[in-house]
Amino acid sequence: MPMKLRFIMLLLIPMLVACDPISQVPSSPPAVVGTRAVIQRHRQEIYAEITAVTGKLVTTEMYLQGESIAEFSAYRGLYPVSGREPHYQYEADFDEAVLEQLFPLKTGNEVSFSGNLKRLDRGTSYDFWSHVAVVGEKTLSLSSGPRKVFVVDIITETSSGDRSKRRTQTVYFDPEYSMVLKSVQHEDGYKNYWFVVSVELPGEETNRTAPPRPRSGTVII
Numbered sequence: 001m002p003m004k005l006r007f008i009m010l011l012l013i014p015m016l017v018a019c020d021p022i023s024q025v026p027s028s029p030p031a032v033v034g035t036r037a038v039i040q041r042h043r044q045e046i047y048a049e050i051t052a053v054t055g056k057l058v059t060t061e062m063y064l065q066g067e068s069i070a071e072f073s074a075y076r077g078l079y080p081v082s083g084r085e086p087h088y089q090y091e092a093d094f095d096e097a098v099l100e101q102l103f104p105l106k107t108g109n110e111v112s113f114s115g116n117l118k119r120l121d122r123g124t125s126y127d128f129w130s131h132v133a134v135v136g137e138k139t140l141s142l143s144s145g146p147r148k149v150f151v152v153d154i155i156t157e158t159s160s161g162d163r164s165k166r167r168t169q170t171v172y173f174d175p176e177y178s179m180v181l182k183s184v185q186h187e188d189g190y191k192n193y194w195f196v197v198s199v200e201l202p203g204e205e206t207n208r209t210a211p212p213r214p215r216s217g218t219v220i221i
Contacts, residue, residue, distance in 0.1 A: 028053060028055065028056065029053060029056060029058050029076045030175070030176060030177075030178055031050050031053050031058045031077055031177065031178030031179070032050065032177075032201060033050055033051060033052060033053060033202070034049070034050065034201075034202035035050045035177060035199065035200070035201050035202065036048065036049045036050075036199070036200045037179060037181075037196045037197075037198070037199045037200075038196065038197045038198045038199075039062075039194055039195070039196055039197065040195055040196075040197055041193075041194035042194075044064065045197075046062055046063065046064050046069075046194075047062065048060050048061070048062045048063075048179075049061055049062075049063070050178075050179070051071075052073075053178075054073075056075055056076055056096070056100075057073045057074065057075060057081065058073065058074055058076065058077035058179075059071065059072070060072060060073075060074070060077075060179075069085065069086070070083065070084065070085045071083060071084055074180075075096055075099045076099070076103065076175075076178055077173070077177070077178030077180070078102075078132075078152065078171070078173050078178075078180070079099055079130075079132060079154070080092075081094075081096060084120075087121060088119075088121055090117055090119055090120060091117070091118045091120060092116075092117050092118075092128070093115050093116045093117070093118065094113055094130075095113060095115070098111050098113045099111060099113075099132070102132060102134065104175075105134050105150045105152075105173070106134060107134050107135065107136055107150075108134065109133070110131065110132060110133035110134065111131075111132050112130070112131045112132075113129075113130060114127065114129045114130070115127070115128055115130075117158065124160075126158055126159060126160035127159050127160070128156055128158045128159075129156070129157045130154065130156045130157075131153075131154070131155045132152060132153070132154050133152065133153045134150050134151070134152050135151050135152065135153050136150070136151040137149070137150055138150075138172060140172060140181055140182060140195075140196075142181070142196060142197060142199060143197055143198040144198035144199050144200065147174050147176075147177075147181060147199070148174075149172040149173055149174050149181055149182075150172070150173050151170060151171075151172055151173075152170070152171050152172075152173050153170050154169045154170075154171065155167070155168050155169075156169075165187070165188070166187070167185065167186070167187040168185070168187075169183060169184065169185040169186075170183070170184045170185075171183050171184075174199075177199060179196075179199070180196075181195065181196040181199075182194070182195040182196065183195075
C-alpha cells in the first residue's frame, strides 16, 4: 500500500470510531450510588434508592414506610433483568448485549430478543419474547426540577405450555440518572401507573425526610 494511502487510512480510522454511536456510550451507566427518588403509586409514597452499579447493571432498592419492599437490577437502569419482592423472585436469562444496540438512546432505536425467565421462588421457568423501542422524547416536571427523558415502549410476551400472556409498558427514562421516572403498564386488562415526584443526588440538601432504614434482619424473599 502506498505511503500516502496508508496515511489517509490512519486518519479515517479514528473518524470512523468517533462516528460509531456505540463507541460514544460510557462503558458503565452514569448512575450514582445513593441517588434517591420519591415515587407516587396508588396514593402511596415510595422511596427508591440506587444501591449499586455493577458493570452495566444498576441496582435499586425500594422502601415503603421504612421497610424494604423490593430490589431489582436493570440493564443501564432501563430494562430489569432480575429482582425480588415478598413471595416473588425472578431472573431473566437472555443475551443482554442485544440491549446495547439501543444506546445511545435515539428515537427510532429498537431491538427484539427472546429468553427464559426463572421464578426462583417457585423453582419454575418460562420463555419470553420482548421488543423495546425508543418512540420519542419528553420533558417531565418534577418538584426537584424539569428532566428530559426518552419515551420507551416495552412489549413482553410470555409462554408456558398452552398459556401465553402479553404485557405492554411505556417508561420515561432519564439516561443521566439511569432511572425510569414514570411507568404505565397494561396487563390482563389492568393498568399499573406510577411516577417520580423528585430526585435527590447524594450530598444534596432537601426538606423531605429521608426514608428510614429497614430494621436489622429484614430480608426480601
